[in-house]
Amino acid sequence: MARPREFEFEEALQKATEVFWSLGYGGASVDELIKGTGLARGSLYKAFGDKRTLFLMVMDRYVDQRLRLYSKGLFQRPGPIKEAIRQTMLDHVKRATGPGTERGCLVTNTATEIGVRDPDVALLLARMFRRMEELFAEAIARGKAAGEIAASKDERAIARFLVLTTQGVRVMSHMRPDRQQLVQAVEMAVSLLS
Known part of the structure; x- marks a missing residue:
């Protein structure tokens, strides 16, 4: 036993x-x-x-949790998909600027501390960003199919921009935690869907 x-x-x-x-x-x-x-x-x-193996386990678990949040935000909200995208990004701003957020995002912190110096960490981060892009692209494609988003929009290019915006929110929240500026950045990014 x-x-x-x-x-x-x-x-x-x-x-x-x-x-x-x-x-x-x-x-x-x-x-x-x-x-x-x-x-x-x-x-x-x-x-x-060892420490590195533990860190990779921690990061893998954290990445999975974050991806579930994005998936839930994009695909389980009632109403128009464009609004689901907007609210998912605004949720990201809230997590970046609310009380108790001084330590930042573990993914962003790791990307800036270790970045590409550790190939396993770089692969893990690339997997997360690629999956975020896929989730946004899928949401945009659904919006196009429903007639909410113009059929001429390139869902991959916009999805990539939305990922870059969310990560920029995280970086900027360390330096200038003016929530209104971050909300304006999200609104500008979402305006690309119109």
Whole structure:
């Protein structure tokens, strides 16, 4: 019979996420991860391997959560798809500028800290941005089919621009958290759908 784990795997992964999110990859030492997760050193290594492997697991989980939010926002809202796109992007602004958002977005933080220096992290981030683009493009295609969005619009080009806008919102929210300016950027981006 297998011995039960002495800790909850998902709970420890969430606690590790908080450490990486607060300190960044470089600032999150193994000692900080031990303190943050409450795991003994041996348990941490046994469950997750090394720091880099744990970080990749954290990022993979976070990316999946974010993509589910986008999918839900774009395809489970009642009403016109154009408004669903607008509200999904405004939700993004709210998450970037609301209370408790000082530490920013884990994806944006990782992209600026590690970027392409780690090929596995770069692949993971590229997968997220590609999937976001696909979700926006699918939403735009639905809007075109419903007659809400002009058939002449290039859904891939606009979708790519919407992804760039959402990521720009995240970066700018670190430097100039004027929510109204970010909302104006979203409204400008959504105006391309008209």
